[in-house]
Amino acid sequence: MxxxxxxxxxxxxxxxxxxxxxxxxxxxxxxxxxxxxxxxxxxxxxxxxxxxxxxxxxxxxxxxxxxxxxxxxxxxxxxxxxxxxxxxxxxxxxxxxxxxxxxxxxxxxxxxxxxxxxxxxxxxxxxxxxxxxxxxxxxxxxxxxxxxxxxxxxxxxxxxxxxxxxxxxxxxxxxxxxxxxxxxSGIPNRRKAEVRERYAAGQASREELLEVEAQSYHxxxxxxxxxxxxxxxxxxxxxxxxxxxxxxxxxxxxxxxxxxxxxxxxxxxxxxxxxxxxxxxxxxxxxxxxxxxxxxxxxxxxxxxxxxxxxxxxxxxxxxxxxxxxxxxxxxxxxxxxxxxxxxxxxxxxxxxxxxxxxxxxxxxxxxxxxxxxxxxxxxxxxxxxxxxxxxxxxxxGAASSADESVVRPVTAPFEAQGGLRLLRGNLGRALIKLSAVQPEHRRVEAQAVVVDAPQKLNKLHAAGVLPRDFVAVVRYQGPRANGMPELHSLAPLLGMLQNQGRRVALVTDGRLSGASGKIPAAIHVTPEAARGGPIGKVRDGDVIRLDAEAGTLEVLVDAAEWNARGYAPNTSPAGHDLGRNLFAFSRANVGPADQGALSISCGPPAPDGTPWNYDAEYELGGAAEAVLAPHDAKDA
Structure with a gap:
């Protein structure tokens, strides 16, 4: 064909x-x-x-x-x-x-x-x-x-x-x-996720959680x-x-x-x-x-x-x-x-x-x-x-037909007509969402922001009972330049549990999620990141954020004049220098943005003048603005 x-x-x-x-x-x-x-x-x-x-x-x-x-x-x-x-x-x-x-x-x-x-x-x-x-x-x-x-x-x-x-x-x-x-195969993954969520709610013991984890990874x-x-x-x-x-x-x-x-x-x-x-x-x-x-x-x-x-x-x-x-x-x-x-x-x-x-x-x-x-x-x-x-x-x-249509299906009868990911755009920059992991009823969330600079702080707010019923967790300063862009999978049990309670929750972050994460609408890899002066660094507690995965939009609903006049909040989480993190200071200082591969090394052939290639210009092709390669200094390689 x-x-x-x-x-x-x-x-x-x-x-x-x-x-x-x-x-x-x-x-x-x-x-x-x-x-x-x-x-x-x-x-x-x-x-x-x-x-x-x-x-x-x-x-x-x-x-x-x-x-x-x-x-x-x-x-x-x-x-x-x-x-x-x-x-x-x-x-x-x-x-x-x-x-x-x-x-x-x-x-x-x-x-x-x-x-x-x-x-x-x-x-x-x-x-x-x-x-x-x-x-x-x-x-x-x-x-x-x-x-x-x-x-x-x-x-x-x-x-x-x-x-x-x-x-x-x-x-x-x-x-x-x-x-x-x-x-x-060990214990079903859904069973493991259920116990993780019950543990986050204080309804399961550490011993029970460890046992199901050990039956999963065995x-x-x-x-x-x-x-x-x-x-x-x-x-x-x-x-x-x-x-x-x-x-x-x-x-x-x-x-x-x-x-x-x-x-x-x-x-x-x-x-x-x-x-x-x-x-x-x-x-x-x-x-x-x-x-x-x-x-x-x-x-x-x-x-x-x-x-x-x-x-x-x-x-x-x-x-x-x-x-x-x-x-x-x-x-x-x-x-x-x-x-x-x-x-x-x-x-x-x-x-x-x-x-x-x-x-x-x-x-x-x-x-x-x-x-x-x-x-x-x-x-x-x-x-x-x-x-x-x-x-x-x-x-x-290979098999002429699926042996289990709850797992794999033909092109003529797919689970969804479109693929697993969606690019989000808006006044917070660009981000990605794993659409395939989120049920349709959870793909659009409009709620007030709860802003933290470390995922552990969100768990503390929940323990203190001060989280709004519906909210968008904005976890910033988690990008490559800020701290190496760690995965924030540890938030999944808490947010999953809250969503199970019928609350409207979402995550917006310049960090990553684990490849195992799903269920919660999450706008991840927000670019530019906060540490590069990205707009996510201007979000404040109580700002209303709209995440619409179907429409491909990510916006903070703040008056334009106020938004343009607003300054950037500093990172309140101290930089880590223990457990080997000090050895990667050069990488953090020189890493490129997520949408360019988050590379901390020169990669690929040099430009004709011997410098690395990088995206630093845009041009119109087919009606869409796209990055084009151009040489630049090695600092952002």
Whole structure:
């Protein structure tokens, strides 16, 4: 089927907007390839260091230039349940590479923090910046320039975007991402949310709360709700850089092991030493980025990716904007209901049809691009599911129909005609809302503001019994420059409980929400943030705020003359300098705004004069004002 005209128009607009930066990026890939296979230009001393610690048979292969050397970037640690299975992957990958006539080495490890542990804690102020540290650590590992391809072992929130950004800095290398899969289903997520809300109301004990949390997060593998980690996996498949259907196969199963092995085999077939060279930087083009956003909208994925995928696109020389995402969301139907957008978890989503079903529906409707991927056959291969037959891995056509229409549906009968996110505009700036997680009756709230500069203060106001019946919580100075843009998931139980009582509540913040957050109407990522002089810093207690998700508006209903004359309130929360936060002062001072990816590092190719690219001008194209890339000083890179 031909491509939907709006998807085609958005893709073309991105292509035109990105022409200069994308050309510069691709030129960099070509430059990296001019000297042939990567190890060829290494001096004897360089090469000796590369294989000094290797076994003798690996040394013999590394001395030459015809056997590919596979770099492994791992985010293993055994505190993250999703990453604990990676502990023994390097030795398995090395053994398989040897059997295939190649070599493999751990090029480097990257940090991997758990947002589930740091929610509501000082460590959450490091979370967003950890993405950029991961990108830099990935680049450090690959900088040894001794690899012909790479595999990336990572799953969770900031880790996959960071790995992608770092991998794209070495876009001349073929790359495959290898997930470890979700843990088996535990206690239903709705049950967990109910106990959290009762605990916030003082109706459940800490022991009861801890027990349901432990029954939910109970074994190796990703958490089973459809948050940022599991959204990462869907977006990787939608871009064609992970094996088809590999996202939601549980750890420790024969199918998981077969998929891991197949990923290593495949990446070794894609090097410049063979005849099927597929560098990552060429595969991830404008079409792949659009596919990722389409998949995000169709499945009701994490709001965090409205920041992360702008940064990922930038790393490939592609300029993606919130306006692009909003226009994609307007024509992509919501095909999945997975918690927090529904009752099911990702295991049930997989059983109901999973990515193979959703992608086939989108491709057949002209809502996704057909494009080259890491597997021959392109995007259509992602409508197939992996199977083991007599111990051999094969792919079979995905389900022809949904096995559970309460979880996934066809394009002809979607849950909603439009996608999971909506861009909000008004005199408070621009923000985003996860429309798919909010019931229609809660999508419009008009109420007085309760303004705080830290989420903990809202809980104290509730405990004191001074919150109005209906209100909009305005939590400001939570943006990237203020304190690293922590997730404010700790507010969800309180606001959810109040909404259950029939009260009209909403959240407006320049901070983030967890990918697991839903139910409450929340205008998040408000840009400009308060710390950059954004209008959210002018809101006062009692101001009436109107949040209308259906109309796409976010406004404070204050007389224009008074509003223009009003000054900005200072941040009343002292800056944190303990628990490592002092080490990220430079990041806070130099980070860009949320709608530009909240990058604290230079990302993507430099402009012709050598400075970073950034949005600092607007132009009219297709009737909409959009940002355009222009060089500027490194301070706001």
């Amino acid at each position: 031909s491509l939907h005209p709006q998807i085609e128009a958005v893709t073309e607009r991105i292509r035109r907007r990105s022409a200069a930066s994308r050309a510069a990026y691709l030129a960099g890939i070509e430059q990296a390839l001019r000297e042939g296979p990567t190890r060829a230009p290494l001096s004897c001393a360089n090469l000796a260091h590369v294989f000094a610690a290797c076994a003798e048979h690996d040394k013999a292969r590394l001395r030459g230039s015809q056997a590919p050397n596979l770099g492994i970037i791992t985010a293993y640690n055994d505190m993250l349940s999703a990453h604990q299975p990676y502990e023994h992957y390097p030795e398995r990958i090395r053994a398989l590479a040897r059997a295939l006539g190649a070599t493999a080495q751990v090029a480097g490890g990257v940090p991997a923090m758990c947002d589930g542990v740091t929610q509501g804690r000082p460590g959450m102020e490091l979370s967003l910046f950890s993405r950029d540290v991961i990108a830099q650590a990935t680049a450090v590992g690959l900088s040894h320039d001794a690899f012909d391809a790479a595999v990336f072992l990572g799953i969770c929130d900031k880790i996959v975007p960071g790995l992608l950004i770092g991998a794209l800095a070495f876009g001349h290398l073929p790359a495959v991402f290898i997930p470890s899969g979700p843990m088996p 074994s190796p593998g990703t958490c089973t709700f459809y948050g940022t980690a599991n959204s990462n996996q869907v977006l990787l498949e939608a871009m064609g850089v992970q094996l088809p259907g590999s996202s939601f196969v549980n750890p420790g199963t024969p199918l998981r092991a077969a998929l891991d092995e197949a990923a290593v085999r495949r990446v070794l077939q894609m090097t410049a030493l063979g005849d099927d060279y597929r560098p990552l930087g060429r595969l991830i083009d404008e079409r792949a980025i659009v596919n990722a956003i389409v998949a995000l909208m169709a499945t009701g994925g994490s709001t965090n990716h409205t920041i992360h995928w702008i940064a990922v696109a930038r790393a490939a020389g592609i300029v993606l904007t919130w306006d692009d995402m909003d226009q994609i969301s307007q024509v992509v139907p919501l095909l999945a209901r997975v918690y927090p957008n529904g009752e099911a978890d990702v295991n049930r989503f997989q059983a109901a049809g999973g990515t193979a079903f959703v992608f086939r529906e989108l491709l057949d409707a002209g809502l996704m691009h057909e494009l080259p991927t890491v597997v021959p056959g392109g995007m259509r291969e992602y409508t197939r599911e992996p199977r083991l037959a007599d111990g051999a891995l094969a792919w079979a056509p």
